[in-house]
Amino acid sequence: METQVRSARDRILEVASELFYQQGIRSIGIDTIIERSSVAKATFYYHFRSKDALIEAYLEQRKVAFLAWFDAAIEPYAGAPREQLCALFEALIEKVSVPGYRGCAFINASTEFPAVTHPGHLLPYSTKHEVRQRLCSICQQTTAARPALLADQLLLLMEGVFATTPIFGSEGPALAVKDAARLLIAAHCPATC
Template sequence: MSVSRKLAPEAPSADKLADKLSARERILNVASELFYHQGVRAVGIDTIIAAAGVAKMSLYRAFPSKDDLVAAYLERRNLEFWERWDRTVAAYPDDPRAQLEALLDAITRRTVSEAYRGCPFLNTATEFPGSALPADAVIRAHKHRVNERLRAMAEGAGVRDPQTLADQLQLVIDGAYTAGQALGADGPAKALASAGRVLIAAALGDVPTKTTA
């Protein structure tokens, strides 16, 4: 008696895997630039396909919907954000106050740069207020994590009320993101570092240090 057996599907070749990864990366690279500089709603799938030089099916194999592509764009921006953050604070080990001030300086420089187009998380949230899209979960997780990291450094610095300082710093940082996008280097975003130092000093009950931004 013969026994029939269902064969396992053939594993894709290394070349095919490389081609798929390459197409996905091209799509995500192009989408990230277009979404950031032009806005998510303004950029259609056909524009991304043309700019990436891929077939429509390649895009939908990598990202089943535009919503998934937007979420992937924000996840990439999230990783890039934390890489910058960690590089900045690593220069001041065991000195949480210096880490906070270095972050304020770094964010100030970024928000007044010519290439700055705002916070990608706030920009996307503004385009899709109150949504339940995959991107919304990424945005909320990112902003909550920022608050948690600020609170941890405030606590390490010996602040009496770490949560209040974290909330205050996040508020002025998000305000600088918006001002930097709208008004550039000549706007109030340039005051972020000095404003943050005043808040830190007040929370510690001492005199603010000189701004180095």
């Protein structure tokens, strides 16, 4: 029985994740998710007490995946912060070049839910702050005189890629981010870190 319960929850979350990301969270109703998940309404509410609870689960799942992506991008260069930063921007191009890329799920959600107490805003807020902190931590390991400034400038580059790729495609301005990141890193850090 527990396997079936877990399977239904996973199915609901998978369907919701796809629909929320591709069509927007507010535009998708619970009835659509229930129908596409092939679950009963009672099953849906057993797993998610409300649409807000589902939104929270969706964004939490995205947060875990995004931070795992971040870690995987920098992990091969442990102890070499400058290379970690460059590798992160190399990985960023790959991330936004996948078919169906519709921008950053966190930016998309936060624009749909401007109320700061809503999970659609809280989880994007906490995720973006976590990324900023991680960038600061890496930059503090470099020889940058102002590591927090470098981290913020790199964060702006990253967010720019997330915001512009849905409009221009991955072959547009996003391709310039690797060079821009390298120039920023070189401007802030001597050749060796």
